[in-house]
Amino acid sequence: MIAEWAVEARWLLVLVRDPRFERYALVALSGAEAGLVRAPVEVLDHQRVAAVSWDAVRCDQRQVVAGGDWRFALGVMTSLDVMRGAESVGMATRMVEMTCGYVGARRQFDRQLSTFQVVQHRCARMLVATTAAALAIREAVVGIDAGSGSFLQMLIAGRAAVRSLEEVAMEASLLHGAVGFMAEHPLARLFRRAGAAKCRAGPFSCFEEAVMAEISAVRYGGAPGALGDVYPWLIDDAKET
Numbered sequence: 001m002i003a004e005w006a007v008e009a010r011w012l013l014v015l016v017r018d019p020r021f022e023r024y025a026l027v028a029l030s031g032a033e034a035g036l037v038r039a040p041v042e043v044l045d046h047q048r049v050a051a052v053s054w055d056a057v058r059c060d061q062r063q064v065v066a067g068g069d070w071r072f073a074l075g076v077m078t079s080l081d082v083m084r085g086a087e088s089v090g091m092a093t094r095m096v097e098m099t100c101g102y103v104g105a106r107r108q109f110d111r112q113l114s115t116f117q118v119v120q121h122r123c124a125r126m127l128v129a130t131t132a133a134a135l136a137i138r139e140a141v142v143g144i145d146a147g148s149g150s151f152l153q154m155l156i157a158g159r160a161a162v163r164s165l166e167e168v169a170m171e172a173s174l175l176h177g178a179v180g181f182m183a184e185h186p187l188a189r190l191f192r193r194a195g196a197a198k199c200r201a202g203p204f205s206c207f208e209e210a211v212m213a214e215i216s217a218v219r220y221g222g223a224p225g226a227l228g229d230v231y232p233w234l235i236d237d238a239k240e241t
Helices: 070-105 117-146 151-181 187-203 204-215 232-241
Strands: 011-018 023-030 037-040 050-052 065-066
Touching: 011 070, 011 187, 050 187, 065 070, 070 117, 070 187, 117 151, 187 204
Parallel strands: none
Antiparallel strands: 011 023, 023 065, 037 050
């Protein structure tokens, strides 16, 4: 398994399935756990990613944080989507701040870049995309806290935030010009992280089709509806309940 920040993590939370009882459990593994292997992997955004293997790990009941059926597993996965979305909102917000500061200070044709209408429009698009993503994530978090949020709502919020981050990253790079593509510039790091976030979120075309199927009430007869397209490994367990 490939995990972000796993190189330096002191603890890892692993979602495991017990085939005997068709139950899922969230298990806490110490970074020094016997049998746990972590091998650093070189990736685009330099997030200290590691290939993690726990085939030789033996854990007991004391290490189980929580557990449940496929609904529990789906809740864990969609909560992770919200966490990724929150990170995306943070990166997008930083890029908006950097870009507005840059175009406000940079002069071209004896004028500040921020005085050009086309630049103002692009900055406004970045802010709208970031604000929309932040609102979606906030609503999802409030739903989780109140216990009223749906799995689909959390999934949509997380994926929408990643998509907004992609748009903001592209606009920020265009407005910064050539300097934004230099490896030494802070924006280049954020741009790489935005690209990696998109890859980890998966293809948006499949996600959009799944959401449309859910809206159209096309379901799998007891399975988690459109979410089954995004997390297909849950379908068999859901059908049996």
